[in-house]
Amino acid sequence: MNAVSSFFHGIGDRFRALPRWAKIVLAIAAAVIVYLLPIINPPLITTTDSDFGAVLFLCALYALVAIGLNIVIGYAGLLDLGYIGFFAIGAFTVGVLGSAHAKLPLLLCIPIAMVVTLVSGIVLGAPTLRVRGDYLAIVTLGFGEIVRLILVNADSLTGGSRGISNIPTPPNLDLFGIPHLVWDGFVAKVDLSNQTRFLQFGVTDSIPYYWLALTLVFIVLFLDWRMQNSRVGRAWEATREDEDAAELMGVPTFRFKLLAFATGAAIGGLSGALFATKQQFINPDNFTILYSVLFVAMVVVGGQGNRWGVVVAAALLTWAPEKFRFLADARFLLFGLALMALAIFRPQGLMPPRRSVRAKKADEVAPDQIDAEGVARA
């Protein structure tokens, strides 16, 4: 059962052992490949039944969502079952300010959406984060549903179930065209008739949106990394592992939980805003409670607390149902079975964070075999 995690950790170890220049070259190469995925359109990976660019956009979008939720669940250990609420608030803020009631440009709408979700995260979190554990789960579940119901019912503000259309797109650059590749078996050909204009955001081509989402994923990943390795990240970890002990050590746990909740909410709002501008049309049906459940599944499948793990899991769980669209109806059944199998056979997720793997190993070794530095003598 450890094959998967030792495989990933093996890759991680090799990567860390490389000299600095090789690391940079490899990372840049990997990033370029990921950016060019929809252009390369690789066989086996590409989705035949739905637009590959659109699928990749969704993968990147949900990766962003998963990073945000990972802060709440993985770092701070707060089970949030209403994350779709923040996603919806972000999307509708852009919709209301960009199209329905004002005509603000998108680049102004997105920061406003993030601030609005941040504030709503604090407003929800301040009273509820004093409640522990399972109660928090159900309160957030209720919150997610309340948001959707308000969106449906507050006709004058949100257009009710008709939704909002004509949501603004990001500004276009339109510099040059990039031809796509077509594959004949495993031989690639350049298809000049099918080009993606570099940064023209339209209805027909999802690829520029994918690039935008991917860029945001990388930026947020970087910030996430800086945050986790700071005092804040350690405070979150301490709170998650033992709230009372953390409090005794002088960590203001409530404030840090609220910070995690609000940060997660803001990232949720950002993803919602991105979703709105890509779809250009949103209605409350896009934001059912089922998505909250799916988001939590992404974080847990990826291994709570490991940012690369949740990104991979989010992309995988988005891509798989599209790839296997021929299974049509049975997709959700198989998804459910996969979750059950995962819970039984791999409860720590596909890629658990390194530190929790080490902690588990230390637990398994008898205490007297652990030396002064807390390292298990194997």
Place this chain on the structure above:
Amino acid sequence: MDLLLNHFWEFTITGLAFGAVYALIALGYTLVYGVLRLINFAHSEVFMWGSFASVWVLTALGASKASGVGVVGFLVIGFAAAMVTSALVALGLEFVAYRPLRKRNSPPLIALISAIGASFVLSEAMGLRDKPFKWFGLDTDLASYVGRPREASPLPLNIDTVRLFRVFDYRVSNIDLIVLGSAIVMMVILDQFVKRSRLGRGIRAVAQDPEAAALMGVNRDRVIRLTFVIGGAMAGAAAMMYLLKIGVTRYNAGFLLGVKAFTAAVLGGIGNLRGALLGGFVLGVAESYGSAIFGSNWKDVVAFTLLVIILLFRPTGLLGESLGKARA
């Protein structure tokens, strides 16, 4: 507001009837939470399977033609079918989705993921039911059971609404009476069972302290199975009541109802049997009043807002956690 004041008793009794359904489902959540500290997320699907069981059994017996005393007989059969099926589904759920995790000492969040998976599987299996029958060419023979799997299936039982007696300005119907009456009977039986019987004592013992209970000779696995069976049977009864009140069921009927029932359990204090009952009724009545005041669109908003408010002032629910305490 005028609407509420003019039809106060109507809204109260309708609210109580829905509250009874919530309360019975909430019992399943609260029992399992009491012994396992686990949110049985798939419990709503246990309810949904029970509702289909009674629809199908009654269809097979040709209940739609019944009248008079026959209806009462079919009603009992419907209850029995739903309760037995739900209990079996709950038992199977425990065996497949939770027992393997317990053996491995998994953290609670993982059990929740397994429960979410099981919930998907149960609801989608019902949504896809025509497919496997098509492979064997049985779909035309069984069309009234497996056909239109994603659409609403009606309860094939004609019960004329008879207004029996007045409570102030509201004339109580026979359906209200059946729903409320059977719910109260069921609740009293369960309450006494957990309070007085040997098995009930086992449940309370495990809820209070699993290790000490094991030392005293309580078979933990058997107690857990028992709680799933009891919770399932209660959900089955709730399913039949729901059918009487609403008239149709769907493959995804369980979800929102499950969330509300869980809300009811939390409202009363999860792990507390009487709390679940109280929570169910409070939620049902509050929803009913809310829909009278703000319009029926806002019904669910009222329910969840109430939950948030109560948890703010009483973080452990109305009656607190006490399945393991002497009061039970």
